[in-house]
Amino acid sequence: MEAYQAALSGQAVPRVVATERTQPGTMSALIVAYYNSTEFKTHAESTRYVYRHAIERFRSKFGEKSIAGMQSKHVREYLDEFADKPGVTTNIRRVLNILMGFAVERNYRPDNPMKGLRKSKSRRRSEGFRAWTDDDIATFEAYWPAGSRERLALALLLYTAQRRSDVVKMGRQHVRGGKIHVAQQKGGGQTKLWIPLHPKLAEAIRLTPADHLTFLITRTGGPFTPESFTNWFAAAALEAGLPPRSSPHGLRKAGARRLAEAGCTQHQIKAITGHKTLAEVALYTESVDQERLADQAMAAVEESEKRTSTVKPSERV
Structure with a gap:
């Protein structure tokens, strides 16, 4: 409050040092200490934001508690x-595991209380962002007509299967040799991809004015920004008659689903989406069209049987 009153009156704001507000241990x-560490600072800004949100929520309840006294039962009660x-x-759970690790x-304590903390079974599972269906896309x-910003945004999201933070930065300078180059923001640009241009995406880019640094621009x-893009695109989806929660990330899921339905392996899908693990790919492709894949699988069995000759035994075995 002293700092606030000083700011209102135009005086120098007293500097409050973090170490003066915290007690050792x-x-x-x-x-x-974690916020000041290399481990935290090397994360992308969006990742640091997510981590801070979870950590500060935890700190509001346990900030003055002892590091050494933190036990698994305390975390379990908090998670409940x-x-x-x-x-x-x-x-x-994920963020606290990183913090306690x-x-x-750094020798603040000898063990991680998150280890051995069993996951509780939830009766309902969070599905996250709603994946777009083919009907939604159609x-x-x-x-939205061809040549509109809305159609361009959909093509970029669907045919690159990238996050909104990467899509809003894409421009003609990233397109070379029939491919679009992506240095994913998540992870600080360490994941670099060359994604072949789908014909529909190439056509959408051709219809886009070439006098801007990025493909997607605001009215001004x-x-x-990733946040303003999400708000704008979600509003465009609602206007088109799509259900609520039709977000940009849902098209990333749809792009991964379509790759799976086309028969791509998880490694091939990972080469497009940039996911780090096959488990992440599996999560994104859970909504694969079961009926279509079942038809393809049974057709493959029938075709295999036609190519295989069956010889009847001459005597009983």
Whole structure:
């Protein structure tokens, strides 16, 4: 409040040092150390934001508690508060595991209380962002004409299967030799991809004015931020008659699903989406059209039987 009053009156704002607010040996001291570490600072800005959100929520309850006194039962009691929000619970577990692993590495405590903490079974599973269906895509394309920003945004999302943070940065300078180059923002640009241009994406780019640094621009002519792009695109989807929660990330899932339905292996899908593990790819392709794949599988069996000659034994075996 002193800093606030000083700012209102135009005076110099008193500097508050983080170490003056925390007591050594407390969870707050550990959190401050983690925020100042290379491990935290090398994460992408979006990742740091997610981590901070989970950590600060935890600190509000346990900040003054002892690092050494933190036990698995305390974490379990805390997680029970979010039993009806499995997505939140999963994120908190992941972030706290990283934080307590940092505590062990820096000798704040000898063990990680997150290890051995069994996951509770939830009766309902969070599905995350709703994946777009082929009907959704057709409805959107029927409403927004070719050459519109909306159609270009859909083509970029669907035919690159990238995150919104990467799509809003794409421009003609990234297209060479019939491929679009992506240095994914998540992970600090370490994941670099060359993705062949789908004919529909190439046509959408051809219809786009070439006088801007990025393909997608706002009404004022500037680039989108990831957040403003999501709001704009979600509104365009609603206007086209799509269900709520038809987000850009749902098209990333749809792109991965279409690759799976086309018969691509998980390694091939990973080469497009940039996922780090096959488990992540499997999660994104859960909505693969079961009926279509079942038809393909049974047709393959029938074709195999036609090519295989069966010899009847001459005597009983």
